[in-house]
Amino acid sequence: MNDMKATVARRRTVWRLAARRWRAKAQAARGRAMRAGGQVARLAAALALGCAAAAAAPERLNVLGWRDYVEPATLESFAAQTGVDVVYDSYDDEAAMEARLRRPGDYDVVIVPAARLADLAAAGLLRPLDLAAIPNAAGLDAAILAKLAVLDPGRRHGLPYLWFATGLAFDAARIDPAKPDTIRPDAIRPDGAKSPGGASGVLSAGAPAGAPAAGAFSPGAFPAAAPAGDPAVSWDLALRPDKLARFADCGVSSPDAPEALFALALRQLRLDPSSTRPLDLRRAADLLAPLRRAAQRTKGDDVEAGLASGEICLAVTTSLTAARAARRAREGESGADIRFVVPREGAPILIDALAVPAAARRPQTAFAFINYLLRPQTAARATNATRLANAAPASRQWIARDVAADQTIYPPPEASARLFAAPTPDAAGRQAMAREWARTAAGR
Structure with a gap:
């Protein structure tokens, strides 16, 4: 009888020890699962925050052009209307312009001397413009466009911005x-x-x-x-x-x-x-x-x-x-x-043209920005600031009187007709x- 009681006691002890081990293993498994779940939750939260930050960050457009060729107010108004921040970088000579243009992806819009359009396009540095995305191009001066066509056959790679x-x-x-x-x-x-x-x-x-x-x-x-x-x-x-x-x-x-x-x-x-x-x-x-x-x-x-x-x-x-x-x-x-x-x-007429680099990362936004620069009101602002003629005839009503009357800037028709593109x-x-x-x- 005593032997049976001892055997039962030993078995109960083994069962209790086994149960304790099982409970410990179960608790450890639950802990690991909770920790893994926490990590997943934290990762999901981080991803959500990252996506929210990315969504909140404004799109950025990089523009390269001559110094003081685009008014800061123009960049600010474009950003206010589109949510796109514009970073304007300037150059002082054509050699510097071409060197920067050869760095892939650095710029989305470039202002270039129109006489260089054919060379730059032949070198694969410019992409054809999507005129359907630039409706304001339809309002540009036909005479200036005809001169530009001599420099950019088919007018595929540039649109006139300012000229003299x-x-x-x-x-x-x-x-x-x-x-x-x-x-x-x-x-x-x-x-x-x-x-x-x-x-x-x-x-x-x-x-x-x-x-x-x-x-x-x-x-x-x-x-x-x-x-x-x-x-x-x-x-x-x-x-x-x-x-x-x-x-x-x-x-x-x-x-x-x-x-x-x-x-x-x-x-x-x-x-x-x-x-x-x-x-x-x-x-x-x-x-x-x-x-x-x-x-x-x-x-x-x-x-x-x-x-x-x-x-x-x-x-x-x-x-x-x-x-x-x-x-x-x-x-x-x-x-x-x-x-x-x-x-x-x-x-000779000198035309500075708006173009899009072949490696532009945001071509559709670039077309939208070019379209904005060709708006009559925006073109007038450029002329008032630079005292250079623009190619949008409808802009004249917003150009300052002294600038519009300056025939060095806007020659009369008989003088303009004598200008040619080489x-x-x-x-x-x-x-x-x-x-x-x-x-x-x-x-x-």
Whole structure:
């Protein structure tokens, strides 16, 4: 009997020990499950918070352009309307622009000289625009679009943002307009004011006999001939040695920009401004040589400051530089009276275009931003800030009166018609131009 009781007791002890082990294992399993559940819950919570933060963070658009080309107020208003923050990065020269554009994914919109569109597109750096996503493109100036098409065939990669002209700036206080074959009294003052004894405005010019008709080499490339017989300024004033000699004592300036100068010289010779034929380039270089030598004798390379101070009395330059020089002359009371003219043979137009890099990470947002910049109200804001013409005719009602009346910014139709677009030459053409340009500097 006692043996049975002992056996039962031992068995009860074993059962109790086994039950304790089972309970311990069950509790451990429940603990692990609870800890795992907590980790899952914490991970889910973290993911939820991360998603919420990502959803709350605004989309960002990166834009590259010339310095001060887009007003901060424009970027802020676009962000307010779309929730997209715009980061604007600027460049100072075309080499810097292209270097940054070659960094994949850095930028979504780029403002580029339109003359570079074809090169950049051929290098695979630009993507075609989706015009269906840019409805404001339909309201752009047809004449400016036609000139842009010369630089961007088919207008596939860029749309015009701002534009200005090449021409002659001069100090009317030092150049006697009464002399034959020189500048007449009604050449434009950049503020649009009437000069003594003449009408205000850009010179209305006649085409020389035998000048090429509009579109002689490519559609939109050449201006239409102006009424014959109008005695306006010719490029001869800056290109013929006998006429240049009159300004030997008052300073002549010309940019170190062979591509633009060769285009106008070829045009003056009644040749295709985009020609890279060796004989054509040699003839153009010979025509430019007297101007180059005269410009080399002028001290300093700040044309705007030189015109404003009176140190330069004749310059081949842009309408933008002439307008700024005129303002500085008035503010500084130098006595210089700076005017600007588009010569009668025509002059190159300079267009800055809106484009989208091929590696843009947000192309649809980029198209939306371009569309916003082309809104008439936004385009007017750009013109008011930069004093450069935009390509949206409907913007004129929002442009400041003094800016809209400034015929250096908005030339009258007969002067605008003389502006032409010259495509950028290929690498071989640029090298040939550089060789001829160096020859003119050496006086050979």
